[in-house]
Amino acid sequence: MLASIYRQIPALLIVFLYLGCLLTLAELLNRHLKTDAELTRKIVHIGSGNVILLAWWLNITADIILLASLVASIIAIVSYYIPILPSVNSVGRKSLGTLFYAISIGILTLLFWREDTKPFTLLGILIMSYGDGLAALIGQKWGKHPYILWGNKKSWEGSLTMFFVSMTITLLLLLVTGDGRYDYPLVAAIVAIAATFLEIFSFIGIDNLTVPVLTSIFAYCLQQ
Numbered sequence: 001m002l003a004s005i006y007r008q009i010p011a012l013l014i015v016f017l018y019l020g021c022l023l024t025l026a027e028l029l030n031r032h033l034k035t036d037a038e039l040t041r042k043i044v045h046i047g048s049g050n051v052i053l054l055a056w057w058l059n060i061t062a063d064i065i066l067l068a069s070l071v072a073s074i075i076a077i078v079s080y081y082i083p084i085l086p087s088v089n090s091v092g093r094k095s096l097g098t099l100f101y102a103i104s105i106g107i108l109t110l111l112f113w114r115e116d117t118k119p120f121t122l123l124g125i126l127i128m129s130y131g132d133g134l135a136a137l138i139g140q141k142w143g144k145h146p147y148i149l150w151g152n153k154k155s156w157e158g159s160l161t162m163f164f165v166s167m168t169i170t171l172l173l174l175l176v177t178g179d180g181r182y183d184y185p186l187v188a189a190i191v192a193i194a195a196t197f198l199e200i201f202s203f204i205g206i207d208n209l210t211v212p213v214l215t216s217i218f219a220y221c222l223q224q
Contacts, residue, residue, distance in 0.1 A: 011058035015051055022047040038140065042133045045101070049129020052105070052122055062113040069106030076102055097205025104128065104212040112216065119177040120220045124212030126173075127166045127195050132211055135162035135199060152200050162199050167192035170219065182223060191219045 005012070026040040055065055076099035105125060112120040139158020146155045170188035178184065195215045199207050 005064065008058075008060055008064055011054075011060050012064070014058060015054050015060070018054060019048070019051065039137070042137050045097075046129050046133035048101070049125050049133075052125040056118060056122060062109050065109045065113065066106055069102050069109065072102035073099055073106070097208045100205050100207075100209035101128070104209050107209075107213050108216055111213075112220070117220065119173050120216045123170060123173055123191075123219055124216030126169045127191075127215055128208060128212040130169060131162045131165040131195060132199055132207060134165050135159065149200055152202060154200055159196055159200070163192045163196045166195040166215075187219070187222055190222065191215060194218050 022044060026044050029043070030040045054060075076096075079098065080096065108121040108124050112118060135158040138161040139155040143155025143157045145157065146153055148154075167188045170191045171184055174182070174184040174188065195211055198211045198214055201207060201210065
């Protein structure tokens with residue numbers, strides 16, 4: 001493990017620099033510009049998803065990602081009781097979403113972080129970060145047509161955002177990494193429907209676990 005970390009120090013420095021800039025931006029917005037806490041939280045939520053793209057680009061190994069997932073999970077548990085970063089925690093409600101976010105990265109790394117299946121790790125994390133994050137922002141700001149399903153209050157604007165963002169991410173990943181054997185628009189639409197349905201169930205932030213993990217598994221099964 002130590003030898004692996006040593007070899008990947010330049011790549012890890014790039015990731016830490018990116019995360020440091022992201023958190024600094026969120027804190028500045030929260031502390032000095034009095035930006036809404038939910039907005040800064042979603043900035044971190046969406047921006048953190050790009051780390052998996054950096055890991056892919058920089059060829060970071062699975063053991064390092066799993067270690068990072070473990071450390072992030074511990075930090076998330078501590079921050080649940082002690083608000084370490086106001087830009088992430090000050091939303092006026094208790095949520096385990098950050099913990100589930102970290103756990104989902106670890107699970108998807110264990111399942112798919114191999115040369116031929118890495119895109120499925122990217123798929124789940126990016127759908128969670130961009131799809132779920134933008135759906136929440138759009139729904140809260142412009143959601144004029146609410147609906148309640150199994151006790152969860154959502155909006156059609158937010159759900160449609162989740163669908164189209166998920167479909168776009170899936171289609172782009174298939175076009176970049178696929179081999180042309182499948183009807184990519186159809187596969188992307190089916191995956192997006194599944195992701196949108198899973199996003200509806202968001203008790204205590206559980207969608208940060210169910211959306212990426214189940215969507216990636218579903219997409220993997222579709223292509224077998």
